[in-house]
Amino acid sequence: xxxxxxxxxxxxxxxxxxxxxxxxxxxxxxxxxxxxxxxxxxxxxxxxxxxxxxxxxxxxxxxxxxxxxxxxxxxxxxxxxxxxxxxxxxxxxxxxxxxxxxxxxxxxxxxxxxxxxxxxxxxxxxxxxxxxxxxxxxxxxxxxxxxxxxxxxxxxxxxxxxxxxxxxxxxxxxxxxxxxxxxxxxxxxxxxxxxxxxxxxxxxxxxxxxxxxxxxxxxxxxxxxxxxxxxxxxxxxxxxxxxxxxxxxxxxxxxxxxxxxx
Amino acid sequence: xxxxxxxxxxxxxxxxxxxxxxxxxxxxxxxxxxxxxxxxxxxxxxxxxxxxxxxxxxxxxxxxxxxxxxxxxxxxxxxxxxxxxxxxxxxxxxxxxxxxxxxxxxxxxxxxxxxxxxxxxxxxxxxxxxxxxxxxxxxxxxxxxxxxxxxxxxxxxxxxxxxxxxxxxxxxxxxxxxxxxxxxxxxxxxxxxxxxxxxxxxxxxxxxxxxxxxxxxxxxxxxxxxxxxxxxxxxxxxxxxxxxxxxxxxxxxxxxxxxxxxxxxxxxxxxxxxxxxxxxx
Numbered sequence: 336x337x338x339x340x341x342x343x344x345x346x347x348x349x350x351x352x353x354x355x356x357x358x359x360x361x362x363x364x365x366x367x368x369x370x371x372x373x374x375x376x377x378x379x380x381x382x383x384x385x386x387x388x389x390x391x392x393x394x395x396x397x398x399x400x401x402x403x404x405x406x407x408x409x410x411x412x413x414x415x416x417x418x419x420x421x422x423x424x425x426x427x428x429x430x431x432x433x434x435x436x437x438x439x440x441x442x443x444x445x446x447x448x449x450x451x452x453x454x455x456x457x458x459x460x461x462x463x464x465x466x467x468x469x470x471x472x473x474x475x476x477x478x479x480x481x482x483x484x485x486x487x488x489x490x491x492x493x494x495x496x497x498x499x500x501x502x503x504x505x506x507x508x509x510x511x512x513x514x515x516x517x518x519x520x521x522x523x524x525x526x527x528x529x530x531x532x533x534x535x536x537x538x539x540x541x542x543x544x545x546x547x548x549x550x551x552x553x554x555x556x557x558x559x560x561x562x563x564x565x566x567x568x569x570x571x572x573x574x575x576x577x578x579x580x581x582x583x584x585x586x587x588x589x590x591x592x593x594x595x596x597x
Numbered sequence: 598x599x600x601x602x603x604x605x606x607x608x609x610x611x612x613x614x615x616x617x618x619x620x621x622x623x624x625x626x627x628x629x630x631x632x633x634x635x636x637x638x639x640x641x642x643x644x645x646x647x648x649x650x651x652x653x654x655x656x657x658x659x660x661x662x663x664x665x666x667x668x669x670x671x672x673x674x675x676x677x678x679x680x681x682x683x684x685x686x687x688x689x690x691x692x693x694x695x696x697x698x699x700x701x702x703x704x705x706x707x708x709x710x711x712x713x714x715x716x717x718x719x720x721x722x723x724x725x726x727x728x729x730x731x732x733x734x735x736x737x738x739x740x741x742x743x744x745x746x747x748x749x750x751x752x753x754x755x756x757x758x759x760x761x762x763x764x765x766x767x768x769x770x771x772x773x774x775x776x777x778x779x780x781x782x783x784x785x786x787x788x789x790x791x792x793x794x795x796x797x798x799x800x801x802x803x804x805x806x807x808x809x810x811x812x813x814x815x816x817x818x819x820x821x822x823x824x825x826x827x828x829x830x831x832x833x834x835x836x837x838x839x840x841x842x843x844x845x846x847x848x849x850x851x852x853x854x855x856x857x858x859x860x861x862x863x864x865x866x867x868x869x870x871x872x873x874x875x876x877x878x
Contacts (some may be wrong), residue, residue, distance in 0.1 A: 394777055396777070429779050429784075433779030437774075437777040439773070443770035443771060445774065445793075446793065447792045447869065460780065460784055461779040461780055461784070489869070506777075
């Protein structure tokens with residue numbers, strides 16, 4: 336737990352006893368998990384299990400009420416001096432978020448900006464890259480997600496699957512060390528899911544560290560190294576994706592997986 | 598036989614008769630004719646209206662009206678944006694301060710506020726920073742300054758509510774997306790939230806700007822030489838009361854018409870990126 340003596344092969348993400356409650360409702364009851372650099376971790380579980388909340392805690396869209404999270408060896412949301420934890424201010428939190436990309440269920444592209452403008456917004460405004468260079472990189476990313484022909488249109492003119500691929504490109508433009516996916520295919524028409532999953536599969540292959548909250552058990556089995564099952568604010572089971580999904584040890588996991596497959 | 602029943606191409610189409618429209622048109626024209634006749638035979642010397650429409654005093658009044666409306670609105674928008682952002686701040690001191698500002702300046706009638714500012718010297722004979730400088734309030738609080746402060750600050754209270762509604766209309770996901778690319782709160786407001794809120798903010802602010810053009814007429818009571826005050830000054834001398842009020846009315850109509858056209862243009866600009874297929878472009 337001491338951040339001073341982290342070696343280079345230390346986990347990229349460490350969550351230790353992470354707790355969160357909304358009023359009297361406990362949504363995270365002490366989550367412990369480590370994610371290695373280059374690893375893809377899928378989190379599955381019924382709705383209301385706290386999996387999205389946990390994801391949102393990692394980049395401080397939610398404040399945790401107990402425990403701690405480290406990303407890249409840096410304590411999230413606090414600065415430690417001796418035995419004191421100092422809360423970070425707005426600017427410092429924004430700096431920590433830069434290196435953590437996030438892809439949302441509802442895409443959340445900026446509707447008043449074109450596809451290219453969406454992608455270069457962060458690099459230009461936050462990373463202070465030159466607009467021309469950022470634009471070139473944005474176009475390379477659009478090639479990668481197969482949407483270069485849509486570079487100048489507004490998001491409203493794209494299908495859900497296309498919007499989500501732009502959202503992934505927007506997250507990648509920040510050169511993140513970690514990508515978080517919050518049910519990236521749940522809002523998509525079934526025939527559009529495949530395109531988005533393909534882009535994510537390619538990303539996993541390039542060694543991007545990813546934490547994916549998903550209902551796509553097929554994707555979890557094929558692409559992710561490990562899968563975690565969450566239920567009622569607890570991490571019930573975590574392990575190798577194939578073994579978790581084909582021979583879960585816990586009864587709750589078994590029930591969930593068979594219910595999804597029905 | 599069934600085949601010929603379903604043939605319609607050889608039939609003659611008789612358009613529907615809109616009797617309601619015809620009756621309404623007759624009634625409206627009749628009413629307008631009565632009004633026009635009344636004004637034509639009434640005690641109005643129309644030649645005076647034409648004569649005074651473009652005299653220098655009226656033109657100066659028109660310019661003063663436009664200048665005051667623009668400046669007071671600028672003050673109102675600046676105050677409105679600042680206080681709306683304060684109101685939604687997590688800082689409880691800023692939030693409550695904004696709430697108090699809106700409460701106070703929205704509650705007191707604009708005319709009363711103008712009189713208060715204009716008569717500020719009765720409360721504070723001099724103003725300034727103690728030990729640094731000090732001036733006589735009467736010298737500073739000219740009709741122009743009093744009108745600008747009175748109208749601008751009360752406008753800010755109304756605009757703050759409009760801006761707040763605009764900020765709240767932007768989806769939470771937009772705030773989160775902006776945060777996840779590492780934007781600070783101010784960057785997020787400036788680059789992501791405000792541009793989207795503008796679509797909601799512009800129509801009512803345009804409406805309030807038009808209201809402001811007319812509200813400047815209140816400044817006539819504190820001797821600010823806007824168009825109504827100028828018209829009054831002339832009719833105090835020549836007693837052509839109605840004629841000069843009509844002159845003022847014509848100019849208000851002209852200014853408001855032009856503003857309405859500009860408002861349409863601005864609204865169109867800020868709705869870019871919004872699907873036109875929903876019919877509310």
